[in-house]
Amino acid sequence: xxxxxxxxxxxxxxxxxxxxxxxxxxxxxxxxxxxxxxxxxxxxxxxxxxxxxxxxxxxxxxxxxxxxxxxxxxxxxxxxxxxxxxxxxxxxxxxxxxxxxxxxxxxxxxxxx
Amino acid sequence: xxxxxxxxxxxxxxxxxxxxxxxxxxxxxxxxxxxxxxxxxxxxxxxxxxxxxxxxxxxxxxxxxxxxxxxxxxxxxxxxxxxxxxxxxxxxxxxxxxxxxxxxxxxxxxxxxx
Numbered sequence: 001x002x003x004x005x006x007x008x009x010x011x012x013x014x015x016x017x018x019x020x021x022x023x024x025x026x027x028x029x030x031x032x033x034x035x036x037x038x039x040x041x042x043x044x045x046x047x048x049x050x051x052x053x054x055x056x057x058x059x060x061x062x063x064x065x066x067x068x069x070x071x072x073x074x075x076x077x078x079x080x081x082x083x084x085x086x087x088x089x090x091x092x093x094x095x096x097x098x099x100x101x102x103x104x105x106x107x108x109x110x111x112x113x
Numbered sequence: 114x115x116x117x118x119x120x121x122x123x124x125x126x127x128x129x130x131x132x133x134x135x136x137x138x139x140x141x142x143x144x145x146x147x148x149x150x151x152x153x154x155x156x157x158x159x160x161x162x163x164x165x166x167x168x169x170x171x172x173x174x175x176x177x178x179x180x181x182x183x184x185x186x187x188x189x190x191x192x193x194x195x196x197x198x199x200x201x202x203x204x205x206x207x208x209x210x211x212x213x214x215x216x217x218x219x220x221x222x223x224x225x226x227x
Contacts, residue, residue: 032213043117043203043218051213089156095212098168099144101205103156 002027006090006104013080014112021075021107023064023090031092033057033066033073038087038106047075047088085111115140117206117219125225131192134222138185138206144168145187146216147179150201162187163209191224199226 006023013019025031032051036044048057053068062077073090090104118137126132138145147159158171162181179189185206191198201223205216 034215036218043220044205045218046215049213049215093212093214093216096169098163099146099161099207099209099212099214099216100158100169100171101146101148101216102158103148105155 002031002092002094002100002102004090004092004102004104006088006107008105009087009108010110011107012110012112015082016079017111019075019077019080019084019109021088021090021109023073023075023104025071025073025090025092027071027092027094027102029094029096031094033064034091034093034101035062035064035073035075036089036091036103038089040086044089080109080111082111082113085109117204117217119202119204119219119222121222122220123223123225125227126194127227128194128196130194131190132194132224133188133190134202134204134224136187136189136204136206136219138187138204139217142206142208142217143185144207144209144214145181145185146205146207147187147189148203148205149173150203150221151199156203159189194226196226199224 034049035047048059050057050066056065093101146161160170181187201221205218207214
């Protein structure tokens, strides 16, 4: 079946530290891959996406590369800020007659000043 | 453009009751998807509607149903509420033509079942 596995949190980092959140997926067909972010009390917002193998998505200093050979889409940021504290969700979307998005469990990130 | 709106934002019900949640998509978007978010199960796909037709559904019991109107607004209904239905219900809209599209999420309706 289709699934997304991402590293469990919480992840606690100091400001300006390097961030990696691992994400791997299993899918039939050719999914699009997404990272969404959820700030406290809010809905999900798109952070970045990649729609085919070797695509790199980037936004606000975050980036992730669609790796078909390792079925991965790891999220990275070179220098985190306190304002990056949130829950990050890796997701895949498939279109087989209709939309279906499968989310990972989410990784909570705390950034300390 | 206005974002996705959901009403009500908060709801308290008792076991056995039924509830209807509403979602208004971004203007021009024809696809609306619904998700249930709980601490234990995370984000789970409920169903997707496009042009008033359910195109896809997740693994939820028949107590969970939905519909979409000609203006793309969507409602979901949960009948015979159970304690385990307490969750944040999110809807998301997109144009509806492919998996590469970004889904835009509303703020959610938080349902508490007592």
